[in-house]
Amino acid sequence: MSVSPLDAVLPGAAPTDYARYMRTDELLALQKEPAQWVHPDELLFQIVHQSSELWLKLTRSHLSRALAHLGAGQVSAAELLIDRASEALRLITEHLRILRSLPPAHFATIRPALGTGSGFESPGWRLLRTATTELDIAFSRLLSARRLTTVEVYQAAAWDPLYRLAEALVDLDERIALWRTEHYSIATRVIGQGVLGTRHTPIDSLPALISHRRFPTLWEARSTLTQAPADSCPQRQPQ
Template sequence: MPTTPLPAVLPGSGDNDYARYMRTGDLLSLQKGPGEWVHPDELLFQIVHQSTELWLKLTRSHLSRALAHLTADLPSAAELLLRRAAEALRLITEQLHILRSLPPAQFAIIRAALGNGSGFESPGWQLLRSATTELDIAFARLLSSLGITPVDLYRGQPSDPLYRLAEALVELDERIALWRTEHYTVATRIIGHGVLGTRHTPVDSLTKLIVHRRFPTLWDARTALTHASAHAVCPEPVQP
């Protein structure tokens, strides 16, 4: 049976409280309308990137809160927020898949409407870079205050809250690299190799970012442990 809609009680514009709380009128007006499109797939391209910025806004908020918990010596609370942030990055990576369906000839039409706009100018990614730098510094200071190194930490127990926090940072770093990998493959699938992006940067330069690490000492610790293990298994021969 149909129900009688309840009256809106929240302030703002909209016929009901859902529209007022979610501000759907504002949200759905942020995309170009049909009369403004150079091609209908502009809507797809714009929504993917706008929703990415929203997820990155959430990610930045989580990382700020995680930093506060880390500073207050609450590693478990920080870990939870870092895991959420990594999940948000997984979601924005998966939504890039839909852009693979853009035919190169049609995207060339859309590309002309982008001006000099580039993903390098994304406020979400700029804030994410600063947030991860702050976290890297804070975590290094915490380990230093305890008199331990990342290698010492990884020789400990995986159940240790600091160990788990380190792994959450690594997972976040890995998610950034996976997004960059997907972004590069989607870009080259649509516009090809050896071409310049809208910022006049070679598209193949994106590959250099894939191997960049936001928490390098945690990755270096793995290398150090592997080298130490190899030396232990294969000791130097005894000289006669």
């Protein structure tokens, strides 16, 4: 008997191959059922954060692959994957905006259901921190192997592969800062200022994290070039 194009052929119990491949039954069962809600907006809160974790998982995967390319000296391939990671962070930041519609009174009802859960415990964020630290070390090793400094990288033409890689890392750093900024803005809008988070962390301590740089030498290079006399910074030829 011939198989109809509509018949599911992949392993699994779901009625369609789409559901089997995407595992939609399991995915859509990860949120609380209506009978378990302390407030209907719990569904909004869970979906925003669960989807963020999925995007962070993808971001980590891209950065791990970029790290492997850097180790092999494949600068352009690493740049592409870092750009993808930055785009994923942009999407995470944008979908956080829907939480601006969460009334403070609704979140006050939901908050006890979180226990001591906090965004600081996000496994995706922990992996992203590790990945950016590894990338920073790998980039420094790459420059060391080529006997270059970050200032010299920025003296090259804008189409130089190392210049483009450096800018991709800066873009990633900016995306992290913008994500943190949006998170702080929403937290103060929904929770308020001068209060403690679920892990008794002051909400007002978050702005200090926004200015933290994951790739500090790339920012320092800008300051060095700005402060140095123009005639002391000869242009480096592209490699």
